[in-house]
Amino acid sequence: MRVVVPFDATSPKSRLGSLLDATERDAFARAMLDDVCSAVETAGGDPVVLASAPIDNDRPVVVDDQPLTDAVNAALDRAFTAGERLSPGGAGEPVDELAVVMADLALATPAALERLFDADGEVVLVPGLGGGTNAFVSRTPDFRVDYHDGSIRDHRANAAAVTDSVTELDSFRLSTDVDDPADVVEVLLHGEGRAATWLREAGFTVTASGGRVEAQRVKQP
């Protein structure tokens, strides 16, 4: 399955500003992107990075500086339309299904992504913590996105407007996006890739303070 991985190449992970400086946020975001793309490949998917600015990456990169919603909807248009190109340099074949998986799903595993790719439904939605939409599969050319606060509710409605076959995938690993400082500890607890290694090498460890554990930076590299 072709898998679009949107990536903010301009100011990634700005909500982690209390934990990481801009250079670190960029490096951490790229580690997560690489983890997601690797997991997609191992799950049998064909990742294309949809970046807001040019980036160096081993995978195909499509640059689109439009806001996320417009960029993803344009990618959906291209993918489902004959003769348009999804990736640079080649006239891609139109697809009959497409996945979009966010680049900050640092807990994503091949097994979780296989479940997504194999899930029944014309539209398969994966909610994110706090009402976002972390991933989806569309098997209809008519589904369009609208990313904003609480987008999962609108995406449920958008999907229901174009098909009777809307499902949701129940996956902690795909519903946990790494946006807020409290999310970082999930990478330390459950991550298995470059992002978890990056955090450990940057001095983060798991600390308990009564209640849920947190990620705390105990040393600078």
Place this chain on the structure above:
Amino acid sequence: MRVVVPFDATSPKSRLGSLLDATERDAFARAMLDDVCSAVETAGGDPVVLASAPIDNDRPVVVDDQPLTDAVNAALDRAFTAGERLSPGGAGEPVDELAVVMADLALATPAALERLFDADGEVVLVPGLGGGTNAFVSRTPDFRVDYHDGSIRDHRANAAAVTDSVTELDSFRLSTDVDDPADVVEVLLHGEGRAATWLREAGFTVTASGGRVEAQRVKQP
């Protein structure tokens, strides 16, 4: 499958004190407990509430005022040991598998619990947000729990010490426990039972403030 549902009947959901007063926390916690027990039953499970103090409930209730870890380990002992009683009034048969599912999993659905009950593994762990352990199935009499901050890591080690067959279930609905104020919005977004209804009737709604959505109380009942 027999399913132990531990419930803090003494001061439930104290970390929601900024949102709900003590009477409300008690009512909300009981709504979640009922949702969990109903979902367990629909999934084919046989729930037993393990309460820290006597409560009125339609299901069998075992009262144990020990700390959670000791109470659950005692329940494991009773369940796997012939001649001991799991529920009051009857000499229960010893089991060869037992599930423990926390009472604050307000997003739990029968489908998610069926996946848990059917999952392969001598010990099947379900992590909670922030390093907790929201549920597990044990098919060995030797696994014991130690609930505390970040317990999932110790439970992985405890399980690995008694069996080579340790798995984890990947479920957003079971990994989302309702402990902190930020969790309440997940019930409004995804809950389908009494707890979601209770919140709406108590005046809670979903609000956006840039980033993840939140639950805000817009009126008092």
